[in-house]
Amino acid sequence: MTQIASNHQDTIAVRAGVGSDTQFGAVIPPLYLSSNYTFSDLDQPRKYDYSRSGNPTRDILAESLAKLEKGAGGVITATGMSAILLALQLLEPGDLLVAPHDCYGGTFRLFSSLADKGCFDILFIDQNDTHAIEQVLLENPKMLWIETPSNPLLQIVDITELCRQFGENVIKVVDNTFLSPIQQTPLQLGADLVVHSTTKYINGHSDVVGGAVIANTPELHEKMSWWANCLGITASPFDSFLTTRGLRTLDVRIKQHIENTKHVVDFLQSHPAVEKIYYPGLETHTNHHVAKKQQSGFGAMISFELKGEIANVKQLVNNLSIFSLAESLGGVESLICHPATMTHAAVPVKDQIKAGINNNLLRLSIGIENCQDLIADLEIGLNRSQLSLIEEVIDTKASGIPEKQLQGENYV
Ligand code: PLP
16 A cells, blocks of 8 residues: 555545556545455465455554554454454353443443353443552453443543553553544553444445454454454445545534534524433533543534433434434434433343433434434424423313322423
8 A cells, every 4th residue: 555644634534545546546445345356376375365364454453543543453344343352262161241331232232141151251440440450450450341431321432541540561542533643642641452333434334344453562453354354344445445435524524523512512502301321521421621632622522311201202313304213323424322221232231220320311422413403303302202291281280180190290
């Protein structure tokens, strides 16, 4: 790949593989779909022999992401979950993995299921609880898993401080999906591996499911590449091509995502139907100062608790016309999700409650549509989320049912 003479994240992202085609001088590198490559002679493989182990299109994405994350090398996987699975290959039975209690539901399910099979031991803790950290350090952990900001509660942990506390004998992994390397580079803060669901901001157009693992040393990169080939979880060339196309606009998309998010947060703060907002950019967020220190932006994910109960939540989501009710995040289009029944349905209710995920929690992925449209849409939804119950009360009053009987304990 041609060397990019720039350390600027926007330039690195835009120029991913540009000018690397030596055959025809194509500006955008061609897509190599071939599953295999000829040997030049017996026992003389070329740079690539079989697409599961190596592919030029996939390598462009891997090298670009490694540059953006300031790592030694990257591996591109078929999904974000397979990127996580890949990092877990560094664990042996009996090793202890320490993970956040409020991580993404799929991560929680994978960790718990593999631990149940005896692949390793697992402890889910609140990584902001200093006592819990002290206790877990006594157990001689092998791997520390960090997800900051966390999904869906946007909790922030101090990557530098946690990596320092766990020390160099512990493998420190950061899931950087929520911010992308444009806003946070965990390898520079002491992590050994960064994982991504490239499905989200990196691809950014909600048309590819993919993942990546970026290592801080060539040795770790080599191990990850070996396991990715062995497990057969490397991404397809076509998905890699599309993801690289998405990557080119990552920086400019992120800027617009963040700009829109600031306005939506301001609006949500002023709306009486909103009980509580989770957004690291707010000065009232517990770890706002940490986010400010380790991130170069506060991201475009917001969670909030709606006043009322599940009926109000239903009214809200059913009255939106721009925000789509869907899982996933990080695409150009705005989404709303109900974590308790959607992204985190795999997390047992008792663990959801422990982590702070309740039935009134909604998560927004702010897209890059016109911000006034987004706010107008939310305003209609939020107003109606409360109105419907009031109307119901009025209706039933007319039908003679005593008012008190109608008021659930959370009724507003
Ligand atoms: N990590 C985080 C933080 C996620 O939110 C997700 C998916 O939502 C994943 C990993 C898994 O990625 P994928 O769905 O691409 O397998």
